[in-house]
Amino acid sequence: MKLDRRSFIKLAGSSAACLTLGQLGVSLAPVKAYASGIKISGAKEVVTVCPFCSVSCHVIGHVKDGKLVNAEGDPDYPINEGALCAKGAAMFSMTTGKHRLQKPLYRAPYSDKWEEKDWDWMLDRIARRIKDTRDKDLILKNEKGDTVNRLESMFLLGTSHAGNEECAIAHQAMRSLGVVHMDHQARI
Amino acid sequence: MKTASAQKKVDSTLESIRRRVPAYSELADRFGPLFMAEGKARDDLRAKGIDAPGLDTARLVAGVPLLVDEDLSAWSEAFAASRDAVLPTVVDVLRLDADAAGAVTAHLADSANLVGLAQARIEGNRKHFENTSVQLGIEQASSLLYISEVVSGPVLRAMVDGMGESLSGIAWDRGYCPVCGSSPSISYLSPREVSDLDQLVGGGGKKFLHCSLCGHDWRFKRNACVSCGNDDNQTREVFYVDDVRHERIEACHKCGKYCLNVDLRECEPQPHLDVVQMGLIHLDIFARNSELTPVTPTLWNGLD
């Protein structure tokens, strides 16, 4: 084994060593003319995970100009090996479908309609609601006099659609508030 | 990709190149006969049977290709057969002047010389080509290198064809060929796998690199640059002609290299991977204009 990688690929890897069509007197003019008339554009390939069942098939999303244009099974993930089921294959339409919510929506008490609001307005109001509820209802001691610090009147439901990191901070947030009613798809 | 007949594939690929983009007709006319001659030589050698090189796992694990250090004179008969089948066409295609043609033909008439060039090519011994060119009075060493590659090609390809399963079973995740050490001239995404297994079959799409010299195809990570191994989503990009998504440039903006890629899941019939490159020069032009350089320089992507 006297050779290292550099030495045995230096020939193949050196363009100086390579014959060109020009040297053979072949004209590339027609091909160049053709090439100047076609439109070529770039796309990124991003590895992600199918959002349906827990086989967690890997998916390669093709993203062009910031938009998903195609999704295919990741052939390297040893479980799905490039295959996708019908739902996974429809992921493209699901992400881009018309049914997506566009803006935060607010429904006032006793109202019969949604109103569009911005995120900050919504979050400010939600924070206020949470704090008021907690300040009003937090149970510091139970009937026996044990310290319990429970906020029984507020709850969190969902979701297994969240990532691990989201679940971790959701749990932490709820416990700090005293929330004990907490549940999601694992129980149904 | 192995099929019963290399010639049949060459033929249908040439036809498809001509039909799709007439601008390639001149190239197809000129190089078609050479591809056919190579295909025939390969088919004939394979039909006759050809010895396989030894498979040394320890060497492979260390990243050393099979044919490095291998004494190729054991195959000198096969090299001679390939020479006889291919050389006249090469000389013709290259439009070598009579003196040079005569000198090359005479030099290669000795199988030892033939094997010597093949060995030098695999070992990356450029000096040998330069020296021999001077001796033979050929202007450019690159011509001799090309001739050597074209003559060796059918032998090495037949060898790879013959090794079949044993070769596909080896673990190899490098960007150069486990058989001969060359870099890939093109890559492809594998077609759907239909086996006798009654099941959801693999969706295909596995990336294989196609060796520029011996034609061996080896599996490579789908989401990594062939040249530098970069697997970051943001710095790699694929380019294709709008609506022709199955023929593409896989570019790495980190190392500035690109490699062409054909998605065989979409193709029927399946193209010959060496021939198909000749019909994709428009992609090379785009890549070069985008300041990218090919992973492997070939006759097709030099662009001058």
Add this chain to the structure above:
Amino acid sequence: MPKTIFVDTSRCTACRGCQIACKEWHELPANKTTQYKWGSHQNPQDLNAYNYKLVRFSEHLENGVVRWNFFPDQCRHCELAPCKELGDVYLEGAIVRDEMTGAVLYTEKTKEFTDEQFEEIRQSCPYNIPRRNPETRVFTKCTMCNDRVHNGLLPACVKVCPTGTMNFGERADMLKLAESRLASLKGKYPEARLADPDEVNVIYLLIDKPENYHEFAVAQADLGPMSKKQFLATLARPFKAMKA
């Protein structure tokens, strides 16, 4: 040599990937479907102007064991297509056959056929395939993705199939594949057969009696001593056509 689709129903799981991929490639709108007076997983109920491809579901009990058969139905692209033969009688060139791919194609010109002529042409099809777009009046059915095939691409339904049910290639290669699959399945499924392999370019491998898939899984069988080819040719004769 024409191209052929080989449909191996023994592998089909009725995932309907082909049905949906076909709609997406041809940009066909969704039909408003209901289960009322229908009650089946087969939706839409039949081929129509917006579904060139439909997975048919069929089930029955056999010695207490459920047999559930799936049949991805589409045009067979007949070697000698009765619809074309008959169509040519009225309006030559409205229905054409692409000699390179073997695809039988309905052109824009088909909108000129009268309703009666459409009905006759539909009747002439042994597989009940032709439909008509009520708005444009153009005849509709599977195109074998002829445009894709000319570009060296697989038909959309074949490309998407995750199970190996849908296969595409040279007729000789597909016949070979069909025969070998048949041979390996014959032992377990004595009823296994290829549906009309000599007459069509979309060849189905069935593992149950044809009537257990769909009324038109194979061309009608009771043709007497005539070969199917003769029968199809008869259908296409002007006299016969006018009488029908």
Add this chain to the structure above:
Amino acid sequence: MTNHWIDIKNADSILIMGSNAAEHHPISFKWVLKAKDAGATVMHVDPKFSRTSARSDFHVPLRSGTDIAFLGGMIKYILDNEKYFKEYVVEYTNAALVVGKEFGFKDGLFTGYDPKTRTYDKSKWGFEMDANGVPKRDKSLKNPRCVLQLMRKHYSRYGVDAVSATTGVPAKDLLKVYENFAATGRGDKAGTVMYALGWTQHTVGVQNIRSAGIIQLLLGNIGVAGGGINALRGEPNVQGSTDHTLLYHIIPGYMAMPHNGWQTYDEYVKGNTPVSKDPMSANWWQHKPKYFASLLKAWYGDHATKENGFCYELLPKIEKGGDYSYLFLFDRMYRGKIRGGIIIGLNPMNSVPNSNKLRKALDNLEWLVTSELHHSETTDNWHRPGVDPKKVKTEVFLLPSAHRLEKEGSVTNSGRWLLWHYKAVEPAFEAKPFGDMFCGFMGRVKKLYAKEGGKLPEAVTWLDYPEKYDPDDLCARINGRFTKDTEFKGKMYKKGQQVPTFTALKDDGSTMSLNWLYAGSYTEEDGNKAKRRSTEQTEMQKNIGLYPKWAWCWPVNRRILYNRASVDLNGKPYNKAKAVIEWKDGKWVGDVPDGGWPPMATGKGRYPFIMHKHGFGQLFGPGRQDGPFSEHYEPVETPVTKNLFSGQLNSPVYKFVSSDMDKLCKPADPKYPVVLTTYSVTEHWCGGGETRNIPNLLEAEPQLYVEMSPELAKEKGINNGDGVVVESIRGRVEAIAMVTVRMRPFKVHGRVIHEIGMPFCFGWTTPGTGDSTNRLTPFVGDPNTTIPEFKACCVNIRKADKLTELAT
């Protein structure tokens, strides 16, 4: 899953029960069929013939809710015919342990039952201890009070006749499954069990799975390649969301939620840390204080000190024995005791039982925050059909959420693999990840408390909580960090550096970790292992399809749990052809072993079931609420009046609430003679919100249907495609009849019982498609998990005079 998806291919026998894998985990079926191709038998036991049945070797229809009878029969078969793997059973399970004299079982009840509280006193089910406090063992298995003998006695009642009369499965079909599966009770064969919601959604859900656990332990199928108990977890990240715990009863890393009985940190630690006197038992949970302290340290940062019990006292404490799951939450909401809350990525108004009650209950909220991709029956409950919005007081916030492709982060698949997904595109419109929402309002709440004060403000203000959602940083925090410069295994780590593994965690405040199970996933040495994509493997690993360098798997990258049970006492694999681990030249090779101790025979080993106090696989499981052995009880709504195995018709401890809307029909109620089961549809995703909005998928499955046998259809004068009304005591639902031979009548207790099946993916927000099937189902729950009984209830069905919910 004890094992993982690829491992299914190693099985010799596959029992799919309570799952429709081919339709709902299609890619998993690839590995099932790989096993089948290699000669495995694939058996599908399920009320309905589905595409899974069509691709299995055979299908056995079984009446919903009788799985324990079916499996109890198998346990008896295995014991009677000595099909169990003796060495494994003696050495690695608690078969040889002697149970205390107080334990007994009589007419459907275990000892310790209190009918007033409907609970068991589980202390009656303990083991007998020797003088050193180590459980007594009789390896001859002759002691009549050893677990194996008690088990023999317990399941002696599960003869084929009684099982057949209960389940509706003919005796020959029972035996076909029993024989085939029991044949794996030897070292060189493996059988796997694949189950899903068909097992969990019963009032005996946990015991369904326990029964399979008993079978797998008897057959020596746990810890081996091609074996295990494999829950095909349905939802996208339900493994990860359980590990990181969006549940009331535990905190991250499977530790108990504090209750009022544990007032201080020390009390919690004492009450939660098991002690084993057996030197051979690893008793892994003895380390719990380190994991707990590190979690609190992660939550409260510098404020958490050893002196203040790491802020333990700030935490909420549930009431001991209290239940705060959906069932009780919605009941309290119905009674007006809940003021507000958050529902994200979930549609309970469609997918939780007794929808009529739930929908009313939701009206009682003052405020509701939702975050979804699209409108759902939950977000829009305030204007549901038949309700005047002007009378609904709830203030509703609906935040557009980002799809998985629109955000990065990690998820955990069913095989416990931690997988990173990259962001492919920016969130559509104004959508944001859930993480942004949590950080968004928590930051504000913290500020409000800092400014205004309020009740117990330091529980919020002291929180070490991210201001901005940063998945990569959080992923690193989940792994855990050193909070001061520390030496571990000869290496110096700086404060703030990643801990290399969970054995580095301490209970002195020098480490923090949001989840000890994930410690080792994101290290200084290797970075974020969720991103690893190497298929490198040794020959031994390749042989059974292990990919140790693809991503990472908890715990400590162990791909097959309890794998030390796959080798004999000398560390040699029972199945040499499919070895998982092996003791070779003084070390373990293959998978990461369950602890690195040498083999048992060296005397320095540990029993393989390290998460159990005594180290044994639990044939006898004294920790469950409803008994240490499984026992058949009828579903709460049942078409029969008696239980052939005991005088106890239903589970004596199932959970329920009793509002005016929680009606249950009486056993064999003539008004509701038909059994209903519910399930998913391939073309739609769970409650259907996403997929109902995809026109081509809706075209393929457009409307709510009910699958019923031709025999029942004839009896009821219903034709295929007719509009029908399905009614339970709780509600009525319109559907279209789908008359199919894939549903078979059952012969039960000597008479014919019909079962029908309905999907639950349609809702009123997609007009004309139908509305919640769960208006029919009862909200009664398993005593251990409170998972509701979706899979079996009683209804009637009749032809509809007119249809209002369905387009015609």
